[in-house]
Amino acid sequence: MDASEEYTKMVADVVKKAEDSAFVADMQKMLQIDRQLPKNMHIGDFNCPVNNASVVPTSVHELRPANVKIIAAMGDSLTAGTGILAKNIFGLVKAWRGMSWSIGGDETVATVPTLANIIRKYNPNVKGFALGVCDRDDPEAGYNIARPGDKSINMPEQAVMLVNKMMADTSVDFQNDWKVITLFIGGNDLCQFCLDREKHSADNYVRRILEALDYLHAHVPRAFVNLVQVLDVRMATMLNQGLVCSTIHVGFCPCGAYGTDNTYKELTELLNDYWTGLDGLVGTGRYDTRDDFTVVLQPFFKYTTPPLTPEGKADLSYFAPDCFHFSEKGHAAAGLALWNNMIEPVGQKATAWHLGEQFECLHPDHPAFYTSKNSNRGDQRRVVAEDAGEPLPAKHNTVPSVLLPVGIAAGIAALLSMIVAVVLAKKLRHRRQHALA
Numbered sequence: 001m002d003a004s005e006e007y008t009k010m011v012a013d014v015v016k017k018a019e020d021s022a023f024v025a026d027m028q029k030m031l032q033i034d035r036q037l038p039k040n041m042h043i044g045d046f047n048c049p050v051n052n053a054s055v056v057p058t059s060v061h062e063l064r065p066a067n068v069k070i071i072a073a074m075g076d077s078l079t080a081g082t083g084i085l086a087k088n089i090f091g092l093v094k095a096w097r098g099m100s101w102s103i104g105g106d107e108t109v110a111t112v113p114t115l116a117n118i119i120r121k122y123n124p125n126v127k128g129f130a131l132g133v134c135d136r137d138d139p140e141a142g143y144n145i146a147r148p149g150d151k152s153i154n155m156p157e158q159a160v161m162l163v164n165k166m167m168a169d170t171s172v173d174f175q176n177d178w179k180v181i182t183l184f185i186g187g188n189d190l191c192q193f194c195l196d197r198e199k200h201s202a203d204n205y206v207r208r209i210l211e212a213l214d215y216l217h218a219h220v221p222r223a224f225v226n227l228v229q230v231l232d233v234r235m236a237t238m239l240n241q242g243l244v245c246s247t248i249h250v251g252f253c254p255c256g257a258y259g260t261d262n263t264y265k266e267l268t269e270l271l272n273d274y275w276t277g278l279d280g281l282v283g284t285g286r287y288d289t290r291d292d293f294t295v296v297l298q299p300f301f302k303y304t305t306p307p308l309t310p311e312g313k314a315d316l317s318y319f320a321p322d323c324f325h326f327s328e329k330g331h332a333a334a335g336l337a338l339w340n341n342m343i344e345p346v347g348q349k350a351t352a353w354h355l356g357e358q359f360e361c362l363h364p365d366h367p368a369f370y371t372s373k374n375s376n377r378g379d380q381r382r383v384v385a386e387d388a389g390e391p392l393p394a395k396h397n398t399v400p401s402v403l404l405p406v407g408i409a410a411g412i413a414a415l416l417s418m419i420v421a422v423v424l425a426k427k428l429r430h431r432r433q434h435a436l437a
Contacts, residue, residue, distance in 0.1 A: 046109045048361035050121050056178075059291045060224055061374040064367050065122035068224075069177035070166065071115070072128050072143035073103040074158045074212070075184040079146035080136070083320030084328055089244065092322055095148065097130035101326070101334035102182040102226070103144045105129030114335040115182065115342075127172050128179075151188045152205045155212035163219045179223045181216065182338070184301075185209070186230030186274055191253035193270055194263050202273035206281055213287060213295055222292045224369060226342065227282060230274055231301040234267060236324065238306055238314040245316075245323035252324050275302060285372070294371045298341040301334075303352040333357075345375035 053066035073079050077095070081104065084096035098106035102115050109117040116129035128143035136145055143165060145158045162181070167174050186205060193200040209227070216225060233256035240246045240257055249257035255267060278297060287295040306314035316323055318330040326334065337353035340360045344350060368374060 046113065046118060046121065046359050048121075048359060051367070052122070057368075060178075060222070060294045061291070061371050062368050063178055063224055064369070065119055065362070067178045068119050068123060068180050069126055070128045070143065070172055070179040071103055071119055071126055072162055072166070072179060072181045073100065073146055073184075074155060074162060074181070075102075075146040076150045076188055077146070077148035077325060078187065079103070079144065079182075079184055080148050081130075081331070082148050083322060083325040084331055086320050089248070089321050092320060092325070094133050095135065096133050097136075097141050097144045097146075098132045098134075099328060099331055100130060100144060100146075101331040102184065102228075102338060103128070103130050103142065104331070104335075105131055105142070113332045115180075115338050118335070118339050119180065127169075127177075149188060150185065151192075151200075152185050152208040153199075155183065155185055155208055156215060159212040159215040163215070166220075175221055177222065179220065180226065181220075181223055182226040182228060183209070183212065184226075184228040184230075187233055187253075190230065190233045190267065190271060190274070191236075191256045193267065194255035194259060197266075200270075202270060202277050205274055206277035209278065210281055210286075213281075217287050217290075217293055217295075220293070223294075224371075225287070225293075225295040226298050226338065227278060227295050228338065229278060229297065229299045229302050230271070231304060232271060234264070234271070235306055235314070239316070239319065239323040241313065241316060241323060244321070248322045249324065252322065275299075282372075288372060294373070296342070296346065296369075296371055298338060299349055299351045300337040300341045300353055304337075305352075307355045342369050345370045346372050347375060 051064075051066065053064045056067060057063055077083075079100055079102060081096040081098070081100040083092040083094070084099045086092050086094065096104075098104045099112055100114065104112055104114040105116045105120070106112045107117075109121055114129075116126070119126050120129070130142045130144040131140045134140040136147055143162060145162045145165070147154065147158070150158070166172065166179075189200045189205055198204070213225065213227070216223065233253055236249055236253045236257035240249060246257075255263060259267070282295055282297045287293060307318060309315050314323075318327055318333065319325065320327050333353050336357060336359060337350070340357070341349050343360055343362050362368075366374075
């Protein structure tokens with residue numbers, strides 16, 4: 001039984017066995033959250049001038065949006081689109097790849113503001129975007145190679161798969177078409193670091209991404225690679241709202257949502273090591289040895305924190321019913337932020353997305369995507385509190401330590417047992433109170 005089957009069974013058992021009124025009430029409450037993208041969300045309209053590129057560049061440092069003919073993505077469930085339009089926890093086994101922030105091609109940028117749909121404004125004939133609900137092996141997935149549950153260790157494999165898929169596609173010119181590839185990975189590594197510290201060390205994380213990028217560098221001509229910094233999984237502590245989400249997080253992100261003071265401190269240090277590791281990797285110039293290939297670090301996720309409700313709690317409408325994956329709102333925000341990062345100079349890129357952020361437009365004097373070689377680094381953007389958000393508080397919940405040293409499959413079983421135990425305990429307490437009445 002694979003991970004998705006285990007999760008489906010866990011969900012079914014939870015709904016079947018959790019007859020506790022508090023659990024049911026929490027499920028009903030989650031159903032009332034509107035996670036769709038409303039017109040008044042403040043994701044502004046894309047009103048940038050769209051100019052067709054009559055000349056195809058030979059240098060990646062002159063690449064314009066209209067030159068892009070292929071778009072692709074690598075990563076985990078956040079790129080696969082897990083749970084985007086899910087109404088309840090059953091929907092979390094589906095991947096809405098057509099709405100994924102970096103490669104979704106459903107509808108248009110006006111209703112589904114993804115990077116792929118923005119590129120389509122400049123070149124309607126771009127290939128590779130994903131459509132609808134599908135698995136990565138389906139034709140509708142396009143070049144969305146992401147797989148739920150994957151970690152950095154899976155990136156070399158994904159790189160090989162992507163190259164093979166593009167080379168086998170007779171509808172594209174692999175040698176001459178310009179490509180934008182987005183690689184985003186690391187959330188699962190961080191969420192499970194306390195289960196195997198050596199496996200999820202910063203050195204191993206960077207080494208595996210290096211292997212994947214080296215493969216792309218050696219085999220893919222004419223490519224602009226977005227390497228997106230991993231998001232801060234410590235935000236899971238802010239998302240432990242209600243019985244449903246709090247229990248699901250034990251399986252999805254035990255080291256981020258729960259743990260001791262020392263675990264939280266370790267996670268903070270490891271997160272920073274992941275960030276600085278990728279900074280160092282790209283900063284070596286290792287991927288700037290050819291004029292038709294580059295890797296650009298896009299840091300908008302680094303200091304992004306969940307928008308808050310008027311009550312000061314994390315706004316769960318930006319998340320799927322598990323309070324972990326992104327909803328339609330969350331993907332729209334990420335798509336906008338990725339585009340904005342791509343047209344900001346290296347050294348001056350935003351390190352957080354904010355509520356109310358609007359689409360940036362290419363400057364007439366600089367109509368190409370920014371790279372390390374075409375950026376003026378003299379004016380470093382200063383990240384202030386209102387931009388990046390204050391550091392997340394060292395606040396966390398604790399769960400029985402028996403849940404921490406187990407694998408995901410065993411963790412799900414333990415999670416189910418815990419839920420049943422909670423329900424039975426509440427029932428027993430109710431019976432005792434009734435008997436004393």
